[in-house]
Amino acid sequence: DAGVIQSPRHEVTEMGQEVTLRCKPISGHDYLFWYRQTMMRGLELLIYFNNNVPIDDSGMPEDRFSAKMPNASFSTLKIQPSEPRDSAVYFCAIGGLETQYFGPGTRLLVL
């Protein structure tokens, strides 16, 4: 967890609201990944960036999800509008050629 700060750690919102999850990599890595973890589907890769550029967003479930990385030390994952099925733990991970290091995650509950 030491290399990545995620906020908020917990988020409870109502269906239809916009949710923004934040990730701040502490150490310099070329790659940043967003994952979603649920009991039913396990760990799923949503999108990843290389040098702040989105490379593969094929895992983003639908247009309600969007991600940005305006600079090397900040990324956001936005859900608008949120739905109950978006409830999950969302992880940001950083890495290089192979190894990925995960942040502590944001636990999202959409009512």
Place this chain on the structure above:
Amino acid sequence: GENVEQHPSTLSVQEGDSAVIKCTYSDSASNYFPWYKQELGKGPQLIIDIRSNVGEKKDQRIAVTLNKTAKHFSLHITETQPEDSAVYFCAASIVDDYKLSFGAGTTVTVRA
């Protein structure tokens, strides 16, 4: 795409005994195999990894073996301790692809 299967889904062992978790992968091009440990309320933490040019790697009480021909790899934990209780995930990727495919996870419980 890559498909990683992991067994067993739960594993209960007596403290001091060994624990073994097995994974198989489908894409013969995969060449990087990390293992992650996830404790309650935390993110997955890398504990050991192996590349396809190596058959075995050891780090203190944990070891990983890889059989490229059979496309399976295993995690071995010896002399288990209560702090080893967690969910363990295997994963596979092709180095230049950067996309990890994860197994479903194994919940390990070490009984005191």
